[in-house]
Each structure stands twice: as C-alpha cells, then as structure tokens.
Amino acid sequence: MKQQERRCPKEDSMRGFFRIAVLFTGICMLVGGVQAAEIKIGFPGPVTGPVQFLGQHMKWGAELAIEEINEKGGVLGQKLSFIMEDSKCAAPEAVAGTEKMLTRDGVAVLMGDICSSATLAVMPIVERAKIPLLVTISTHPGITEKAGAGGNPWVFRTNPQDDALAVAMGKYLAEKKPYKKVAYFAEDTDYGRAGVAAMQKELEPKGIKTQSLDYFKKGESDFVTYLTKVKGAEPDAILLFMLDQELQNFMRQYRQYGLKIPVTGRPALVSALVKDLIASGAFDGSSTIYPYYAGYDDAPNKAFVEKYTKKYGQEPHYVGFEMYEGVKLLAQAIKEAGSTKPEAVREALKKAKGDSILGTIQFDDHHQAHNRALILEVKKGRLEVVELPAT
Template identity: 45%
Template sequence: MTAAKASLTEGQSSLNIATMLQYKKLRKGNKMFPRTAAALLSSVLVLAGAHYTQAQEAIVIGMSSPQSGGAAYLGQHQKWGAELAIEELNAGGGVLGRKLELLVQDNQCNPTQGASSAEQLIAVGKVSAIVGALCSSATLSIMPIIEKAGIPLVVEIATSPKITELAGAGGNKWTFRINPSDAELAIGLANYLTQAGHIKKIAFVGEDSDYGRGGHDALVKILSAKGLEIGAGDFFARDTQDFAAVLTRLASEKPDAIALYLNGADELNFLRQYRAAGLDIPLTGRVEFSELQEGIVESGAIDGATSVYPYTDQIKQGKNADFVASFIKRFGEVPNTQSYEAYTATLLVADAISRAGSSEPAKIRDALQASDFKTPLGDTIKFDDHHQAHPSAVILEIEGGKVTVKGLFNT
C-alpha cells in the first residue's frame, strides 16, 4: 500500500467512527435528518479529499538554468543531473512520503533573466527551494530575490567569490554554495603551475562577467604572491564569434600560458580558432574538457593544457563510478561538472527536507545550515559561516589527446 493510500485509509477510519456516532444521534427523532446527514456526509468527503490531496502533493524544487543561449548545453547537463537525482529519490519513495518535482526556468546566463526566473519559480511555481543558477552573474541577481522571499538557494556551479562574500555572515542567510569558488580553485591551480616550474608569464582571456573578472582577480592575487606574472586580461562579451585579433597578438607576445575563463559556445569558438591558428602556447585556467569541445581534446591540438575543476568523471573515489554509469545509461552522455553538481545539490536539498521533517522553506534553510552530507565523490558537505562548503577539486591535464587527472586537493 502506498503512503498516500495508507494516509487516506487511516483518515477515513477516524472519520467513519465519528460519522457513525453522529449519524445515530441525528437519526433519533430528528425531522431534519435527511438534510443534516447529507451536509455531514459532504463535509466528510471534503475532509477525506483534503487529507488525500495533502498526502499526494509533490514537493517542488526549482531550478534556474540556461536552457537557451550560448550556455544551453551546460544548462542541459545541469537539468539532467537534477532530473536523475529526483528520479532516483522518487523510485525510493520520495521524501516524507511525498514525490519530488523539478520545475526549471530559463535564465539564459543573463542577470535580468536570472532575476525573472527566480520570481517565476517563487510566485508561480511555489517552490520549497531553488538550485542554480550555473552562471555567476545570474546567481548574484537571484540572491536578493530569494532573500526577500525567504526561499533557500543552493548554488552548485557558479564560482564567483562574491557569492561567498555575500552569503551567510555576509548578510544573505538564504544562500548556500556547495562548489568551490574561483578564489579556492585558483590556489590549487597556482600550486600546480608553480610546481611545474616552466610557467612564469600568463595571459588571460575571459568573458566580461562576474565569472571572468572574478576569475582574473583571484588568479592575480594568488599567482602574484607566488612570483608568477599575469596580464591585465582580455575580456569578451558573451556570444563573441571572432577571437582572431587576440590570438594574433598572443602569438606575437608568446606568454608561457593562456588562462581561459569562457563558457559554453564562446569557449568552443575560441578553441576552434586557437587550433586553426596553430598556437603552441599551453592553455590553463578553467578549460572545459568535455564532449562540448567536439573532439578538440582527442585531436591533440590542446595537448599540455591544464585546468582546475570541481569534478571529472574519471575520479573513482566514493560512489562516482555508480553515478557515471547511471547517468550514461539514462542520458547517453558522460556527466560533466554541471550534471554532477546539480545531481549533488538536489540530493542535498532532499536530505535537508528529510531532516527538517517539512517542506517549509524556513525549516529547509535551517536544516541546510546544519548539513553533514556525504557526496557521491565521498566529500562531506558542511557549511562555514559564509555558507560555503569546501569539497575537493581536481587538476586536469591533456596528454596524448586524453584527459588525465594530475591530482586532487582540498579547498
């Protein structure tokens, strides 16, 4: 018997006992018995129906995600990760005897659309919590909205250090982040590049956003302290098609490496033109080594490139192998950072709902703050006073057309 049916049966039993007692009292010498009995029966049915509806009502988790625009492929993986988590949870009976439901709103990786997506999820979707929003600028635009509405937000992909600064002790007590910030990732990358010994001068190419500029600021701070030089940076608007000018200049300047902080289609355009230009300057930074790059990794064109990321499907620790197998079986693609982090964030929200014993946002928020949650990678998510978790991250390098793991480090 399902939880919903069990609740209905118990409700009907208690209601039937009370009804029979009243029925006997009403029948004795009551001329208005037929009308009164009908009203009583009607109220009983309404109460039973309300009891059944409450037991059946799904708990809605919202997601703000780029489902269109240059980052749509990443947004698709983000959505898939959350969907897989919810499918697995519902197959196990849901949470608190109720099914979970995912409601996705497109944010186009745009601050204005990000704010609108949050407003829709809250006002129309009546969500209990929100996961998102992949891009840092969109995430930052959502934070004041969820704070005002009193809806918890779990940031799972956006890396701008500003998010950590503003969350928790920074003032916004409704925002939590499970992935490392660019400031933390920069430390791991700087340590690796310093140990490599041959990189001294680094150029920077990034998107003109909180992600790109935040990444540049983090690298400048960390690398400069280690004696490495990093340029002022070339920043590009999203949907930039032509990188020829900057590639030509970099070929002439010959830095030891190029730190890349672009997203989605913009990064793919840069890598295509980088390969066509035949540059032998190694890439570093936050390069996405995934199926998104259309065989560029396998071609050997970016051999020697390094990257710092919160996740790779190659990690064998924890239950990551099980997650990778389930994801490939369900969606036919290898999971990336976006799919893994969204999967983990959704499981974390469900865990908080279970511990809270409620789908009320304020109670979920309190449960999130007290989290002690084991991720599929085996990390434990606990939040500091700025609601920032400190999971491990990974250094990756392309060798012989293949992605290799060079090391894990704690953030």
Template identity: 40%
Template sequence: MTMQTSIRIAAALAAMALGTQLAAADPIVIGLSSPQTGGAAYLGQHQRWGAELAIEEINTAGGAIGEQLELSVQDNQCNPTQGAASAEQLISVGKVSAIVGALCSSATLSIMPIIEKAKIPLVVETSTSPKITEMAGVGGNTWTFRINPSDQELAIGLARYLIADGKIKKVAFAGEDTDYGRGGHAALKAVLEKNGVDVGDGDFFGRDTQDFSAFLTRMGSDKPDAIAVYLNGADELNFLRQYRASGLTIPLTGRVEFSELQEGVVESGAINGATSVFPYSEQITVGDNTAFVERFRKKFGELPNAQSYEGYTAIKLIADAIERAKSAEPAKIRDALENAAFKATLGDVLKFDDHHQAHPSAVILQIENSKVVVKGLFNT
C-alpha cells in the same frame, strides 16, 4: 435518518477523505534556475539532467519525509535580468520549497536578493564568483549556500600546480566579461603574482563573441608561457576551435571544460599540455563516482560533467535537509542546511562555514597525448 440523507453524508465523507489523500499527495517542489537556451544551454542541460536523476532516485526510494519531489525549471539564459525573472517565477508560480541555481555567476548574484526577501533557500551548485561567498552567511544573505568551490579556492589549487611546474612566468588571460570571467581573473592574478608569475590586466569578451583572431594573433607575438581561459559553453568551444586553427602551441590553462569538447579538439592534439581546474571529473574513481557515471550515462547517453554532478548533488543535499528537518518549510530547510554534514558522491562531507561556503575537493586535469588525464585531487 432517511436513505437520501445517509447517502449525502456518505458522499460528503468520501469527498473529504479523497481531498485529504490528494492534499497528502502534493509533491515537494524544488526549483531550478538554469540556462536552457543561449550559449550556455549545453551546460544547463547537464545541470538539469543531474537534478532530474537525483529526483528520480529519491522518489524511487520513497521520496523525502514520505513525499515525492518535483523539479520545476525556469530558463535564466545565463543572464542576470532573466535570472531574477526566473527566481520570481519559481517563487510566485512554482511555490517552491528551495531553489538550485543558477550555473552562471551573474545570474546567481541577481537571484540572491530575491530569495532573501522571499525567505527561500538557494543552493548554488556551479557558480564560482567569490562575491557569492562574500555576500552569503555572515556576509548578510543567510538564505544562500554554495556547494562548489569559489574561483579563489580553485585558483589556489591551480596556481600550486602551475608554480610547481617551474616553467610558467607569464600568463595571458582570456575571459568572458561577466562576474565569472572578471572574478576568475582577479583570483588567479592575486595568487600567481604573489609567487612571481605575471598575469597582467587580461582580455574580456562579451557573450556570443564570434571572432577571437585578434587576441590569438597578439598572443603569437607576445608569447606568454600560458593562456588562462575563463569562457563558457559555446564561447569557449568557439575560442578553442580558433586556437586550433591558429597553429599556436602556447599551453592553455584556467577553467577549460574538457568534457564538453565534442568537436574533436582534444582528440586533435591541438591542446596537448593544457591544464584545467574543476570541481569534478567523470574519471575520478573515489567514493561512489564510478557507479554514478554509469547511471548517468545509461539514462542520458552522455558522460556527466561538473554541471551534471553539482546539479545532482544539490538536489540530494536538499532532500537530506528536508529529511533532517522533517519538513518542507523553507525556513526549516534553511536551518537544516546550516547544520549539514552530507556525504556527496565523491566522498566529500559537505559542511558550510560561516559564509555558507562548503569546501569539497577539486581536481587538476591535463591533456596528454590527446586524452584527459587526472593529475590529482586537492582540498579546498
């Protein structure tokens, strides 16, 4: 063997070894479909932050099955058309092993048939439309799993609290004209009216509605005992500002996200007495939540909200499934999710029923003396 031949063989072996190392170094890609622009972008940013914190912690601890995780994010604009496009992009270009999303129920529902066809597991982290549960698992779509409660489950907990108060007999409803708003209305109406509380047909508003004055003026005349609010992001904040300016004292309830009110609405005292039901609050002290809140605040400079927590939990759940499956193959991740028993930050053990719906706890919140107060946790 000549010297030149030996050199060529050595170079070829070195290249093969390097190629093997590079292949082994390829990360496991998890997709995130999230509203990064539009009226729900603030919520989408928190969802992304939660996912990023989980990825960082997992990778620092050695990754999943010894491989690093990578987050690939696509903007769905809280829109079903863009939601479908975001999933197509994550699957065809991102080559993801699983997807988390899509925060907004209509976007999630548009993604479900796409991930089913592609055979990519979807972990629904925040969307609450009951349709998702109906269609998942034995409902037909075996690739979709939801970790947060549906509006139906949240409505039951909220209704129990409102009924126990004994003062509420008539509830008006202001919701966005989407699967989230209409699903929330149907769920709350069904539970409350069984217990003698009139909810009515509700008022529904398109996204980016600027003027709620006509509705608020009518509320001043109708004088319901409470107004249930199922709006999102900038629309919700816009509604609350106008409610404050109207001088109304009718208590608010429903799915009001107190944590995002950065404009002093809570502090002003204008919504004292308001109640809300949510899957999460940074004030909860059970499990490892206090430590999670501090890690999140230190990294991002803000307190986590429900979207942060659920984004974080979804990534941790997928990493757990990869570890148990000993594989990043989508089908094996799906099978591992079906058998999940994952302990989340709040101490809940996430398991999926035959509709691939988990049943974590949720929290009742109330504004008292211009502060958010936890009134209690309940099982869903």
C-alpha cells in the same frame, strides 16, 4: 390527499451508511491530496541563449536525482518536482523567473543559476522572500562573502568559489610548471573578471607575471585576432576563463593556427565538446581545475556516469553533477527538518553533512562548502586527474 411515502428501516439505514461512506471518502481524498502534494524545487537557468547546452545538463542532473528520490517514496511522503524558468544566464531574466516561481508556483526551495551575475541578482529576492537558495555552479566570491555570516542567511553554496580554485591552481602551476609570463583571456562577465583577479592574486607573488589581459564577449566565436596577437607575443601559457561552446571554437582556431602555447587556468577541458580536440594531441601539456570530471576513476562516480549516460545518451557535464548532488542534499535537509517550512529547511542545511562523490558537503559560517576539486592535465591526447586539492 396523497398517501405519505413509507421507507423501511433497512433502506434508511443503507442510505445513511452510503452518506457516511461518501463523506469519509471525501475526507480521505482531501487528506490524501495534502499528503501527495509535490515539494517544488525552483531553478532559474539558461533554457535559451549562449549556454543553453549547459542548461540542459543542469535540468538532466536535477531530474535524475528527483527520479531516484521519488522511486524510493519521495521526501516526507511527498514527491519532488523540478520547475525551471529561463534566465538566459542574465540577471534581469533570472530575477523575473525567480519572482514567477515564488508567486505562481509556490516553490519550497530554489537552486541556481550558472552565471554568477544572475545568482547575485537573485540573492536579495530570496532574502526578502525568506526561501532557501542552494547555489551549485556559480563561482563568484561575492556569493560567499554575502551569505550566512555575510548577511544573507538564506543562501548556501556547495561548489568551490573562484578564490579557492585559484589558490589550488596557483600552487600547482607555481610548483609544477616553469611559467614566468602568462596571457589572460577571459569572458567579459562577473565569472571571467573574478576568476582573473583571483588567479592574478595567487600567481603574481609566486613570480608568474601578467604579460597581457584581454576579455571577450559572451557568445563570441571568432578568436583569430587574439590568436594572432598571442602567437606573436609568445607567453609561457594562456590562462583561459572560457566555457564549453566558446572554448570549442577557440581550440579549433588555435589548432588551425598551429599554436604550441599550453592553455591553463579554468578552460572547460572536461567538456565533451572538446574531447576530439584534446585527442588530437595539439593540447598536450594544457591543464585546468574543475569541480568535477566524468572520467574520474572512482567506483561511485562510475556508477553515476553509467546511470546518467544510459538515461540521456551523454556523459554528465560538471553542471549536471553539481545539480544532481545539490538536489540530493536538499532532499536530505527537508527530511532532517521534518518539514518544508523555509526556516526549518534553512536550519537543517546549516547542520547538514552530505555525502558526495568527491568527499563531504558541509557548510561553514558563510554557508560555503569545501568539497575537493580536480586538477587535470592533458597527456598524450587524454585528460588525466593529477591532483585532488581541498577547496
């Protein structure tokens, strides 16, 4: 018969202490893991396609804001993270990407998209999922019409919508320019068509009549046929609704044809892609209205531009700025809600009063903010801010 193993009381005590220590460490790790869980911000946006250049700036703007927030300890003791699914700026892909982020990634909030058709398609998805969506770039009036008091309580927009931009720009053109007949040229999208309709609604009663109206397909690069037509028609101005890459091609061909007709409306004259073309002097007298311009001479903006340029090697694009301020507002709302629960974040957004480089971000009953925009004009090869209208 084996002799029973004997343990000294001290050894038993040490083993018991070790087991308790292991158990306590496991609990701390579990609790710590919960506290350290990330707050995920989802964004369906263009990683590929004709506006992938803008998608990159959107990602940069969001990530810069997240980096600054996380360096200060995050929100509610948790780090923020950014997940981007490729929408190609198209509704079907935006919907698929949004569904994926909701089911696979468990995002707490959503932002996006740049293209209005994509954003409009995502709105019913977030309404069913009951997740806040912060729109910072899309401008179609239908977004505001359907948000908040319009029926979808989960959608908020920080950037100006087409109608508000048209009111401000229409007033400026009627008061400051001698235009009587204009030619419209816009991308054949919800953005382009809504922009034209809003501008015509403002200009026609002010005596600025439509001479012609033409649309081009997204991604189109050859504008020779249109330029030949408009050169012969001699309108007082060309009202463009055209983003960066198409605008760069348009302006190059415009200059090659020796046109002298000013462009206005909503061309992306703020883009770094057309800076050298503006500097040529060929576009003096042209103008635009935009929600942001990196060259805006203001101390907070200069500080932002310096940080952005140092990190990415490029000045911030308007879309990067809007995403940066949007992420900051979401972080503020989550902090004020004291929770990442969707209903709590939504209620905090409704009451939020966020600081902005251009003013204050505060929502009306349709969850539309009314920050200032910038009217810019090309003078002696330079883009200058001439007005800061409310929207």
